[in-house]
Amino acid sequence: MENLTTVVDWSRLQFALTAIYHWLFVPLTLGLSVLVAIMETIWLRTKKEKWLKATKFWMTLFGINFAIGVATGLILEFEFGTNWSNYSWFVGDIFGAPLAIEGILAFFMEATFIAVMFFGWKKVSPGFHLASTWLTAIGASISALWILVANAWMQYPVGMEFDPDQMRNVMENFWALFSGIAVNKFFHAVFSGWALAGVFVIGVSCYFLWKKRNRDFAILSIRSGAWFGLIGLLLTMYTGDGSAVEVARHQPMKLAAMEGLYHGNAPQSLTAVGIPNPEKRWNNDEPEYLFDIQLPYGLSILARHKLDAFVPGITDIIEGRDVIDGDTVYTVSYAERIERGRAAQKALAEYGAARQAGDSVAMNTALTAFRADYPYFGYGYFNDVEEAIPPVGITFVTFRIMVILGSYFILFYLLTILLTYKPDILDRARWFQLLAMVSVPLMWVCSESGWAVAEMGRQPWTIQDLLPTCAAISDIPASSVVVTFWLFAAVFTILLVAEVTIMVKYVEKESQKNLNA
């Protein structure tokens, strides 16, 4: 194989590209599908024409967005095979199951009932249509459940055992997949979709107000979107807090990278704003930040829900240092993890040789040695502890973008709700209408930043502690991945441009019709 690093880098880049594009569309699908279902339910119960018009308007935008999410999702699923061949075998016994269940339980539900949603208005009863709208929304969320269970398992692998004969991990406990990380991740992602859809609906509706068209329709949509989005955002924050605690417990290195923290303290402050020092290494004396504003006790509360809890930094973790009940304790340092990872790999090779020789005593000896060191198996692929540190700069920055924008959107939602009950002020508040429109892309930045934190912060692992990206790849030339990267980059961009333009044209055209009932 040609330059291994290049294949790894391009494969990572291609996966990141696909995931970023996919996540442009998915949260809107998750949120808008539920909002549309709520609107249709209200219409069916009240028979008020305004709700039917709102349902149909937002449903069309949902459909435009849905198709491109499906397209990017297809690539994402198959890329596990095409670009991460070793990964697919090493953990396929566990990871494949949620993907298959997603297909059987969720994709067919979405695919079947979305056809009724769009083409069935005159072909089925209103009740059946409403059920189809709900089932499409539920299907989208079930889909999210399974893929996020799979993703969470990569970050916190449990419920499996390594089979040395097959050279792979095998599942031992299916329900272990529903760990605290998985549950928080699922609700965090789905509710963030609600929050995003709320801002989208408010932003588009404010365009109507800006153009002084369809005022009643716009205010109805803004009020619906604001309440829906606020509930979504509050639940996103609640589950985000749960996620932070889980990360502190199971992925302390990710948390340290999110904070750019090298030396932890008890209590540990939180860096509200800061510029990480690019010269800072885990083993030098450079300052951690070029500039920073600290919130006292912040990180202790965030990560451990305790005012004076110790939170380890990158250097602490590498050295295996922790503070428990005020006492400094040393666990397994990264240097030792590398040694033990290599020992596990050596024992596995010895096990294979003993099996071929039919020496059962040697097999048992090798297996016992292997089992003792397997938790650090993946570290054996590293030559230096530095390789096990995530990229601090991007993780630190994207975390702050997510949190700052998330906080902004709480204020935005509260203000929006207030204004919808004072429609005369909302009519005249051009600054707010403009702010709402500008906020739409900001919401996407916030949402994508969240995923960047989750995925950059867990580097260099595909499976935490067990399989780094450099050992998870396919045996393909880097040049092939370069070509497919640019191919998909071009196609996704071309389709994104089309999607946005179609949406803009549709909104403009519909705004000129009478949508007020």
Next chain:
Amino acid sequence: MELEYLQNYWWLLVSVLGGILVFLLFVQGGQSMMYTLGRTPERRNLMLAAMGSKWELTFTTLVTFGGAMFASFPLFYSTSFGGAYWLWILILFSFVLQAVSYEYRRKKGNVYGSSTYDAFLFFNGCFGCILLGVAVSMFFFGGEFSVNRTNILTIGGNPVISRWAPTHGFEAIFNARNLVLGVAVLFLARMQACFYLINKIAGNEQLRSELRAKAFINGGIFVIAFLTFLTLLCMATGYDVVSEGGRTVSVSEEPYKYFNAITGTWWIGATMLIGVVMVLWGWFIGCFRKANGAIWLTGFGTFLTVIALFWAAGYGNTAFLPSITDPMSSLTIRNASSSKFTLTVMSWVSLLIPFVLAYIWYVWHSMDKKKLTSEEAEAEH
């Protein structure tokens, strides 16, 4: 339950998904005829509106087929997808283009014009069918790869377990035997599209007689291509694989392997025979007796024929992905499968499949009760 029963059961489920997928490729078949049958904008809109309510089912079946393969036979996922890279990437690429085209082709502001999206659909229609046929054909005629699980212990070198020929799938695409099945799948899909449209659209006698003529020609080409494939398959040498505890013990060449499998295992032979007869009978009554429901006969026949082919590829001490270059690396349902635990969990989940099929059938029936008119097709965008 014994692991072997579970492996057999999951190969059966994969076969069923494969059979449903090939049946649903009538959507792609219709797309491949849009420049001939859909000469006028009205005609094309009608055709694509008819296909448009079903494309997601085909797409979803493809995704679920991939997911089921991943869950039940991960070594296939790892070896074939990561090895025959270009074959799978081109299949995926064509389906990405399809996914947006139905929704965008007639929308204002679609930037590139309807003709671009129509070209996407045509590309997916032709290449999607041919390349999926090539992928299935590899179940018999194999690929150039090796599997060595201890590679993962290679530190600082190439740690990849499954390694493929440097052509990475192009050699499969340009293999004449694989292409024969690709062509057969394409023309089968085109014939089925004609029968689907006859069943779906209201009135329009001129179009219906044109569809019957096209079904006759496309069906004829399919029959020739399929018989050619069947002859090649029956003449091919396969592998006789001896497995023990999930590992391959020995592999030997067996002349006329698939001929023996089809004729020697009665349920494979009978299923294929019934399937082929149903397709031919459906073709006949659809073309000459003006039967509106021929799609169901050819469709079910297609399903049976495809699952019989999958059975010939997977059951009976054979390899479902033979390695040409390293026979011991060939993938069988014994050495490529998931563990007993995972297959058991997945088997419990699979009990929901009849429920899924039931609601798909119910919705299909509800949506297609009333035949599609040109007026409706024009209004749908």
